[in-house]
Amino acid sequence: MSKKLNLAIVGATGVVGSMMRDLIAEERDNWGEIRLIASARSAGKQLNVGDETIEVQAISPEAFEGIDIAHFDLPDEVSAEWVPVAAEKGAIVIDKSAYFRMVDDVPLVAPEANPEAVRERPRNIIANANCTTLTLVPAIAALHREYGLESMSVSSYQAASGSGKAGLEALYDQVNATTPANGIGTRPDDVRAQLGEEYNEPFGAPLAWNVVPKVGGWKDGGWTSEELKVRNESRKILSLPNLKVASTCVRVPVAVGHAQAVHATFGQDVSADDARALLEKAPGVTVVDDPSTSQFPTSIDVAGKRGIVVGRIRQSLDFPNSLEFFVIGDNLLKGAALNSIEIADLVRKELTE
Numbered sequence: 580m581s582k583k584l585n586l587a588i589v590g591a592t593g594v595v596g597s598m599m600r601d602l603i604a605e606e607r608d609n610w611g612e613i614r615l616i617a618s619a620r621s622a623g624k625q626l627n628v629g630d631e632t633i634e635v636q637a638i639s640p641e642a643f644e645g646i647d648i649a650h651f652d653l654p655d656e657v658s659a660e661w662v663p664v665a666a667e668k669g670a671i672v673i674d675k676s677a678y679f680r681m682v683d684d685v686p687l688v689a690p691e692a693n694p695e696a697v698r699e700r701p702r703n704i705i706a707n708a709n710c711t712t713l714t715l716v717p718a719i720a721a722l723h724r725e726y727g728l729e730s731m732s733v734s735s736y737q738a739a740s741g742s743g744k745a746g747l748e749a750l751y752d753q754v755n756a757t758t759p760a761n762g763i764g765t766r767p768d769d770v771r772a773q774l775g776e777e778y779n780e781p782f783g784a785p786l787a788w789n790v791v792p793k794v795g796g797w798k799d800g801g802w803t804s805e806e807l808k809v810r811n812e813s814r815k816i817l818s819l820p821n822l823k824v825a826s827t828c829v830r831v832p833v834a835v836g837h838a839q840a841v842h843a844t845f846g847q848d849v850s851a852d853d854a855r856a857l858l859e860k861a862p863g864v865t866v867v868d869d870p871s872t873s874q875f876p877t878s879i880d881v882a883g884k885r886g887i888v889v890g891r892i893r894q895s896l897d898f899p900n901s902l903e904f905f906v907i908g909d910n911l912l913k914g915a916a917l918n919s920i921e922i923a924d925l926v927r928k929e930l931t932e
Contacts, residue, residue: 582611582931583609583610583611583931584610584611584647584648584927584930584931585610585611585612585613585614585645585646585647585648586603586610586611586612586613586614586646586647586648586649586650586923587613587614587615587616587642587643587646587648587649587650587665587670588600588603588613588614588615588616588649588650588652589616589617589638589649589650589651589652589653589661589665590616590617590650590651590652590653591615591616591617591621591626591635592617592621592624592626592635593652593743593744594740594743594744594747594911595652595675595911595915595916596617596652598911598912598915598916598917599650599652599916599919599920600615600626600627600628602916602917602920603628603629603920604627604628604629604630604631605629606920606924607628607629607631609924609927610927611647612645613628613631613633614633614636614642614646615628615633615634615635615636616635616636616637616638616642616649617635617636617637617638618637618638619637619638621635621637622635622636622637623635638661640664640668643664643665643668643669643670644668646665646668646669646670647669647670647671647930648670648671648672648673648923648926648927649665649670649671649672649673650673650675650919650920650923651665651672651673651674651675651676652675652676652915652919653675653676654676655676655677655678656678657676658674658675658676658678658679659676659678662674662676662678662679662704663702663704666702666703666704667703669703670703671700671703671704671705671926672703672704672705673705673707673919673922673923673926674704674705674706674707675707675915675919677709677804677808679704679706680706680708680709680808680811680812680815681811681812681815682702682704682706684701684702685700685702685704685705685706686699686700686705686706687706687708687812687815687816688705688706688707688708688816688918688922688925689708689712689713689716689717689720689816689918690862690863690918690921690922690925691716691717691720691721691861691862691863691864692716692717692720692816692817693720693816693817693818694925697922697925697926697929698929705922705926707915707918707919707922708812708816708918709805709808709809709812709914710741710837710908710910710911710913710914710915711735711737711741711794711805711808711809711828711837711839711910711914712808712809712812712813712816713908713913713914713915713918714837714838714839714887714906714907714908714910714913714914715733715809715813715839715841715906716813716816716817717861717862717863717864717886717887718841718858718861718864718887718889718904718906719731719813719817719841719843720816720817721857721858721861721862721864722843722845722849722854722857722858722902723817723819723845725849725857726845726846726847726849726900727845727846727847728817728819728822728843728844728845728846729822729823729844729845729846729900730822730823730824730843730844731813731822731823731824731825731841731842731843731844732824732825732826732841732842733809733824733825733826733827733839733840733841733842734826734827734828734829734839734840735794735805735809735826735827735828735829735837735838735839736790736829736831736833736837736838736839736840737794737805737828737829737830737831737837737838737910738830738831738833738834738835738836738837738878738910739782739786739830739832739833739834740834740835740910740911741794741830741837741910742781742782742830745781746781746782747834749778749780749781749782749786750786750787750832750834752778753774753778753785753786753787754787754788754832756773756774756778756787757769757770757773757774757787757788770785770787770788770789771785774787782830786830786831786832787832788832789832790829790830790831790832791829791830791831792827792828792829792830793828793829793830794806794828794829794830795808795828803828805826805828806826806827806828807826809824809826809828810822810824810826833878834882835878835881835882835883835909835910835911836877836878836879836881836882836907836908836909836910837907837908837910837914838876838878838905838906838907839905839906839907840891840903840904840905841902841903841904841905841906842895842898842901842902842903843901843902843904844895844898844899844900844901845900845901845902846900847900848899848900849894849900849902850894851892851893851894851902854892854902854904855868855892858889858892863885863886863887863913864886864887864888864889865884865886865887865888865889866888866889866890866892867880867888867889867890868889868890868891868892874890875890875891875905876888876889876890876905876906876907877907878907880907881907881908881909882909883909883912884909884912885909885912885913885917886908886913887906887907887908887913888906888907888908889904889905889906890904890905890906891903891904891905892904
């Protein structure tokens with residue numbers, strides 16, 4: 580029997596780290612030692628991986644000794660420091676930060692689109708794409724393979740949890756602060772007065788009873804970092820460096836579930852029925868699309884679900900060779916933890932089977 584690989588979760592105490600522990604527990608027999616790593620202030624905590632209790636270790640070079648695969652869920656600047664350390668110690672690092680995604684010799688992997696890319700890792704680093712990109716790619720990759728994607732316009736509706744635990748807490752605090760005892764919502768024009776300027780964080784404006792057309796930091800030309808990630812990461816994953824992409828990313832008062840309205844143009848004609856049939860067979864994709872019975876995907880329906888859900892599939896009326904559709908995925912699960920697990924499983928099979 581092949582030797583079982585040792586696995587580390589770096590950032591094990593966070594929201595995504597908790598999901599990673601649950602997912603790894605489901606396939607515990609595939610792995611050898613499980614090591615939990617976090618900042619020094621979390622060292623010594625006892626956390627569960629299924630029925631197993633494991634003590635958290637402080638991040639250090641020694642913490643990666645003997646580790647074969649390391650999942651990183653840390654801020655960009657911390658990953659920039661520690662990912663190379665783990666890689667130099669011999670671990671294959673799967674990093675969820677944005678720091679390495681667009682580095683030329685680091686593969687950016689979404690298993691439904693480019694699973695073969697995990698084998699080309701000269702730096703021992705594999706990048707995990709942004710949660711918004713990962714919600715989009717399984718569907719768009721399947722359509723691209725069949726019809727040849729030429730351009731797409733994407734408008735996102737992103738959950739508060741995309742800003743982590745702080746985002747979720749901010750949304751709950753704002754809703755609680757602006758909901759009277761009788762449960763009737765506050766008048767929209769009173770929200771800013773009730774909340775005050777301190778409630779602009781972390782979204783740039785109050786999120787309760789609101790939508791905020793800003794996700795990420797501001798970049799040149801009025802773009803946000805999130806909008807550029809959708810463009811640049813899709814190009815890299817699909818190996819379409821000249822793909823035409825327009826993106827507008829919006830934060831909405833939803834706890835979990837990033838949604839996107841997509842207009843995609845292809846190199847050949849495609850009907851809604853053919854696209855629907857194709858997506859029903861695509862890995863990681865569930866189709867919920869029956870207008871006659873009002874069946875369509877919503878954020879509530881995808882929370883805690885693996886994969887993505889696609890609906891509202893229709894042929895464009897005014898644009899040739901084009902489709903419109905709506906896609907949603909759990910941004911914490913498929914958008915982070917699950918994709919990292921799926922990448923690790925590809926590497927494990929490569930090294931042990």
